[in-house]
Amino acid sequence: MTVVRFGRPHRHLRATDSTNERARELAEASAPSGTVVTAGEQSAGRGRHGRVWTAPPGKALLYSAILRDLVPFH
Numbered sequence: 001m002t003v004v005r006f007g008r009p010h011r012h013l014r015a016t017d018s019t020n021e022r023a024r025e026l027a028e029a030s031a032p033s034g035t036v037v038t039a040g041e042q043s044a045g046r047g048r049h050g051r052v053w054t055a056p057p058g059k060a061l062l063y064s065a066i067l068r069d070l071v072p073f074h
Helices: 019-028
Strands: 010-013 036-039 042-046 052-055 062-065
Touching: 010 019, 019 036, 019 042, 019 062
Parallel strands: 010 036
Antiparallel strands: 036 062, 042 052
8 A cells, every 4th residue: 555645745836826727737747646736825716616716815725635546544
């Protein structure tokens, strides 16, 4: 079994349109499970039901994570 180190690697962006989009690009480029993308500011975040939102600097916790092949925890 492979141990996943959540939060490693960690890519922090000062500003981005969407942490989810940056994580998707990294996943498509074979970034490992546990990779986390954070940002200080986000201009085009997407939430549930397709809702779009923004987050000014220092006003929200902005992150997306790549998780692959989750193993059930017993």
